[in-house]
Amino acid sequence: MSEVHVLTTGEAARYCGVNFRTVIRWIERGQLKAYKLPGRGDHRICVEDFVSFLRDNAMPVPAELGAATRKVLLVSDSPEMIAGRQLLQQAGCEVDLASDSFSAGTMLASGKPAMLVLDSNLEGVNGFQVLDMLRSRSEFSSLSVVLVAPQDEANPQRWLDAGADAVVAASCDRNELVGRINLLLDA
Amino acid sequence: MSEVHVLTTGEAARYCGVNFRTVIRWIERGQLKAYKLPGRGDHRICVEDFVSFLRDNAMPVPAELGAATRKVLLVSDSPEMIAGRQLLQQAGCEVDLASDSFSAGTMLASGKPAMLVLDSNLEGVNGFQVLDMLRSRSEFSSLSVVLVAPQDEANPQRWLDAGADAVVAASCDRNELVGRINLLLDA
DNA sequence: GCCACGGTTGACAGTTATGACAGGTTAAAT
DNA sequence: ATTTAACCTGTCATAACTGTCAACCGTGGC
Structure with a gap:
């Protein structure tokens, strides 16, 4: 209950x-x-x-009371990203994990995380569509979104324009990723 | 029971x-x-x-506790399916509409429909994955699922085995679809 | 039978709502 | 600079609601 x-x-x-x-x-x-x-x-x-x-x-x-505001929903099916989960937990975050977009949606709506880390390399996920939807619904207005850019990303700015709060390369260092997440959570 | x-x-x-x-x-x-x-x-x-x-x-x-008894979440991007929405409304249902799996997930968790009509032809949706997830989570135990089978479906039974409550062909008559939905909602 | 668990009851202490009033702050008007 | 008005906040007293505590009782498991 x-x-x-x-x-x-x-x-x-x-x-x-x-x-x-x-x-x-x-x-x-x-x-x-x-x-x-x-x-x-x-x-x-x-x-x-x-x-x-x-x-x-x-x-x-x-x-x-702020403890609940350090909850992160990690959406990815890549083992390296999932390995980042532990680092986040060590950094004091509660981490939910989803490996497909449908369950990601359910966990976002029912778990009420403060942050979404979205791997746009995940099959069946259109990052722009997701960002559009999130930004058009007031219930998600306070949600921070960190986008993990596709391998071949040439123009990270377009993700920021679409509503992401930060963009990281899929190849980026896990510690760097956690650092940026922390920064956003504390902001 | x-x-x-x-x-x-x-x-x-x-x-x-x-x-x-x-x-x-x-x-x-x-x-x-x-x-x-x-x-x-x-x-x-x-x-x-x-x-x-x-x-x-x-x-x-x-x-x-808040699940509405005649609320249907329709997940599809096909115009014909979306046209079925009106028929459902005429039949006394409240209908939410999602055209991608991520927002379908959020609407399922936040809108608490009594039924999910899932078009497995929708890009990026793996019907089996969704059914697996739904059936493994107790919060969705009372959710009815009607699966709209792929065009080339040869074996509808496998969807029922996976946890669907009913399977209809994408080509099936809209009135028939609404009829079956009604039957399930009243059950 | 015995025990743990959870629900009931009554009495009492603790909190909260409300309206009225006083002091403090801010900003516009003189 | 001073005055004034508007507003916010804290305080008080009263009444009513809510939480706590202890003792007791069904129910189900051992």
């Missing part, structure tokens, strides 16, 4: 060092998404919504 | 991030419908009642 972790106004208030009254006002103003319990109308805030609220307002994200 | 799914107070509580005591109070106040077991008077909540309670109170519905 899915453990939906939610916060009360008091918890959210303590996390950002304000009075809970203020948190309620943020909610009333529509700045922070929340729902109400039927009883007295207590507010409950999904951690996910809270974290994106903090980010939108350049507020510090508590480490224990 | 049709599994009548019910929740205990503890499960319902975890689903909406409150204490089980609170769930019992909602039931006592008549806000949440439930029945009692004869023994100690344990509460049991039908998933259906729980979901409509959540909806009534604008509370988030957990993905694994």
